[in-house]
Amino acid sequence: MGSGGDLARRAHMWLRVVAGRPVSAVTVELRAWCAARLAAQGFMALLLSWANASWHRSHAVRHWMRQHNQQDKRGAVGVRFVGCQLPSKSPWRNPLEPKWVHGKRAVSDPDHLRRAAELEARVYAYYGCEPNAHLIMPKKVA
Numbered sequence: 001m002g003s004g005g006d007l008a009r010r011a012h013m014w015l016r017v018v019a020g021r022p023v024s025a026v027t028v029e030l031r032a033w034c035a036a037r038l039a040a041q042g043f044m045a046l047l048l049s050w051a052n053a054s055w056h057r058s059h060a061v062r063h064w065m066r067q068h069n070q071q072d073k074r075g076a077v078g079v080r081f082v083g084c085q086l087p088s089k090s091p092w093r094n095p096l097e098p099k100w101v102h103g104k105r106a107v108s109d110p111d112h113l114r115r116a117a118e119l120e121a122r123v124y125a126y127y128g129c130e131p132n133a134h135l136i137m138p139k140k141v142a
Contacts, residue, residue, distance in 0.1 A: 015129045017120055020137030022053070024060040029135055031061075035068065035079040049084040051094065057085065103127060 014034065018026055031048075038046055050056040065081050091097045107122040108114075114122070124131050 013127050013129055014132070015124060015127060016132050017134045018137065019134040022055045023137055024055050024058040025138045026135045027055045027058075027061050028064045031065070031081065032068075035081070038079045043079055045080045045082055047082045047084060049086055049094070051086050052088040099127075 014037070016030055016033070020026075034046065055061070065083065068078070069080050071078065086094050103123065103126050106126050107119060120131075
């Protein structure tokens with residue numbers, strides 16, 4: 001894959017908004033979306049660190065990741081997921097936590113309640129991300 005500098009130049013942050021609450025099916029959809037985008041850029045693996053939220057570690061999500069990685073091993077072109085679960089109740093060990101705290105302070109205003117669309121636009125602008133279609137919670141779990 002190119003040098004470390006090449007990797008750093010291509011690295012950027014992606015954001016997706018969930019319409020509804022996060023559930024396992026949404027997590028699977030997000031991971032499949034990330035895998036497709038990374039594979040298109042020539043990446044072979046994604047080190048995925050996640051917290052202990054139930055929709056991150058559910059049986060359905062672990063089953064999907066196992067199947068996805070097995071397909072990759074059988075020769076299908078794709079991105080392999082390498083999971084790294086963070087300890088529970090340890091936000092200081094999550095390297096993304098400070099980014100979220102600074103972002104939250106930058107986009108919110110305690111004296112002004114913002115509409116969802118305005119807040120979403122401010123979040124995308126703060127992190128320098130391109131807006132993407134919302135991930136939708138499946139109706140069968142609603």
